[in-house]
Amino acid sequence: MELFYNSNIDKNTKKFILDNEDVKHILRVKRKKIGDIIEFTNGKGFGFECAIEKIEKKKIYFTIRNSVEKKNSNNLHIGICLLKSSTRFEFFLEKATEIGIKEITPIISKNTVKKNINVVRSKNKIISAMKQSLKYSxxxxxxxxxxxxxxxxxxxxxxxxCTCRNIKKIPISKIIKLDGAVKFLIGPEGDFNNEEINHSIKNRFTPVSLGNSRLRAETAAIIVSSAFSTFK
Known part of the structure; x- marks a missing residue:
């Protein structure tokens, strides 16, 4: 099975036209023809069984035959500081999408070196990972x-x-079965400074330990994502 993405369709859509780069892939690589079925998602928890109704040079006309809703039950929101390496940050985006978390916020902290993000490229990485892992969200x-x-x-x-600093922390194993929305902060290279840790605690963030190993930021974020997905 191969999954395609169209953000403009929903459960009320009956027909739609595809006119992006996927047209070439569907016709030339997959060699699909009129009457064949293609699976789509809108990335919002819905999957669609779509039949090819008409083919033009750069367009495919689809009729939606069936739809299914498969909402993401993972309510994890990770705020992760931007990393010096865009590749490592994008690796986290891909893995978090495959695992299936709800929300990601890029953060700038005192020790953050990079101050900007390529939003279009990042969203494309997320879409690609969603399609490859056959996720509907x-x-x-x-x-x-x-x-x-x-x-x-x-x-x-x-x-x-999450912090490496020598302060009182609870192990992640104590909180992975929490119900409802959960928010995590993951620091940059060099960790959060003392002022930031104190500010987070003042705002009712609880320091958490991920074990005895010193982890890269993207590794810590993937561990948190996986823990809340696996043990729910």
Missing amino acids: MPKLNNLEFFESFCTNSTEESKFI
Whole structure:
């Protein structure tokens, strides 16, 4: 099975026209013809069984025969500081999508070296990972946010911060079965500084330990994502 993406269709859509780069792939690589069935998702929890109704040079006309809803039950929101390496940050985006978390916010903290993100490229990485892993949902990628405002504006009951600093922390094994929305903060290279840790605790973030190993930021974020997906 191969999954294609169209953000413009929903459960009320009956017909649609595809006119993007997927047309060439469907016709020349997959060699599909009129009457063949193609699977689509809108990335919002819906999958669609679509029949090819008409083919033009750069367009395919589809009729939706059936739809199924498969909402993501994972309510994990990860705020992760931008990394010096875009490749490593994008690796996390792909794995978080495959695992199936709900939301990702790129963060700028005091020790963050990189101050910008290629939003279009990042969203394309997420879409590609969703299609390859046959998911009907993808994480919402929020706008870049500063650490202080991310902490202050967090209204979730369950909020945690990962840090390597020698302070009192609870093990992640104690919280992975929490119900409801959960928010995690993952630091940059060099970790959060003391001022940031204190600011997060003031805003009711609880420090968490991921074990005895010192982890890269993207590894920590993937461990958190996997833990909340596997043990729910």
